[in-house]
Amino acid sequence: MAGGRRMGRHGASMATEKPKNFKSTMKKLLSYLKKYKYKILLVVLFAIASTVFTIVGPKILGKATTKIFEGVIGKISGSTSGIDFLYVGKIAVTMVLLYLVASLFTYIQSFIMTGVSNNVTYRFRKDISLKLNKLPIKYFDKQTHGEVLSRITNDVDTISQNLTQVLSQIVTSVTTLIGTLVMMISISIPMTLVSLLILPVSVLFIMVVVKFSQRYFRSQQEYLGHINGHVEEMYSGHTVVKVFNKENESVKTFNELNDILYSSAWKSQYFSGLMQPIMAFIGNLGYVAVCILGGYLAINGKIEVGNIQAFTQYLRNFTQPITQLANISNVLQQTAAASERVFEFLDEEEEKEVFDNLMEFNEEKTTGRITFENVDFGYNPDKIIIKNFSADIKPGQKVAIVGPTGAGKTTIVKLLMRFYDINSGSIKIDGG
Ligand SMILES: Nc1ncnc2c1ncn2[C@@H]1O[C@H](COP(=O)(O)OP(=O)(O)OP(=O)(O)O)[C@@H](O)[C@H]1O
Ligand SMILES: [Mg+2]
Missing domain, CATH: 1.20.1560.10 (ABC transporter type 1, transmembrane domain)
Structure with missing residues (x-):
């Protein structure tokens, strides 16, 4: 035990920096x-x-x-x-x-x-x-x-x-x-x-x-x-x-x-x-x-x-x-x-769970009308990349999102999935 330390099992394992506190x-x-x-x-x-x-x-x-x-x-x-x-x-x-x-x-x-x-x-x-x-x-x-x-x-x-x-x-x-x-x-x-x-x-x-x-x-x-x-x-x-x-x-x-x-x-x-x-x-x-x-x-x-x-x-x-x-x-x-x-x-900040405006998703009843209303969003609050975006997509309608790279096309889809919360406005499905 003369100061010889075990090596980590997975190579880079040991956290060796000094603890901050x-x-x-x-x-x-x-x-x-x-x-x-x-x-x-x-x-x-x-x-x-x-x-x-x-x-x-x-x-x-x-x-x-x-x-x-x-x-x-x-x-x-x-x-x-x-x-x-x-x-x-x-x-x-x-x-x-x-x-x-x-x-x-x-x-x-x-x-x-x-x-x-x-x-x-x-x-x-x-x-x-x-x-x-x-x-x-x-x-x-x-x-x-x-x-x-x-x-x-x-x-x-x-x-x-x-x-x-x-x-x-x-x-x-x-x-x-x-x-x-x-x-x-x-x-x-x-x-x-x-x-x-x-x-x-x-x-x-x-x-x-x-x-x-x-x-x-x-x-x-x-x-x-x-x-x-x-x-x-x-x-x-x-x-x-x-x-x-x-x-x-x-x-x-x-x-x-x-x-x-x-x-x-x-x-x-x-x-x-x-x-x-x-x-x-x-x-x-x-x-x-x-x-x-x-x-x-x-x-x-x-x-x-x-x-x-x-x-x-x-x-x-x-x-x-x-x-x-x-x-x-x-x-x-x-x-x-x-x-x-x-x-x-x-101790990382957790995602807020929102229960108040939950809607029931039902494959038979849900028609699939998607409404974006004045949506503002930025991955970083200081840098809003989607500004005041509104769109109304009717059930069964096919829509293409077109724009230069980095315009925010993928971001719109991610917002629809609610991977991120929008800063203001609303996204509704079937008006709910
Ligand atoms: N996870 C993220 N965190 C911070 N910024 C991001 C993140 N993902 C994308 N961005 C930024 O948001 C903006 C829009 O990105 P997005 O991926 O939506 O663009 P896109 O229109 O899908 O582009 P592409 O045509 O290249 O797929 C870009 O400026 C991008 O750098
Ligand atoms: Mg993309």
């Missing part, structure tokens, strides 16, 4: 989650419980190490008969039970959370689908189909996947961080202080990496989108490209986009890939310091050998949540960006 979007998302607050509380509790169970593990294991160490030393010096295997065995059984319970808790927690996030996704899709039927045709004139589709599929997907991940990870990371720190302090304060020295170094390093890689991740997703768009357009318009001899130009554009994508992709992967090895290196420096100090303390009889082993294990657990939290901030930004796009869509 992180706070209010998160608030809205939370209001969607409100319905599941008890389940989420359960998830948090189980996550904490499972983490706590995992955290006490090394300390108990340390006791076994101490016992074995004492047994060996005792045998050498001849004071005891050897290792107390009964005691070691008991600890082994305890450990097995401990880890079993911890995994059971993890299992329950992910089970509940997956349910919640899928319910939210289900509601999002349902709301979007209902919304689609309420939007005026005008909306689809402005928005490409791909864009609308992308909100239904990719953005909702992103939210769903991240929700499952984020909540339990935040809880687990914070609990691990605090719990591990408490255990470390309980073992040895000087050793804890030494290991805390690595903290500022790691935090600084993570911040630098995140800053660099985020920029490239963003441009990677952006150009992935451009390439997708380009390829889609060139394939669907293949014949047009051929007719106008634009093959070379199309290939050239593709190559340019692809080059930029390549460069940002490898940089983002490189920077995020750096995170783990360098964190491991910093962590190892910490081990060396801790082991030297631990050895010294053990010789002076101030610490048990098993506790040194437990301590190094805790130290290993300590750096992990820090990296994870850095990652979560990324994922949160991404979730907010995706949610924002979905909410934006859901």
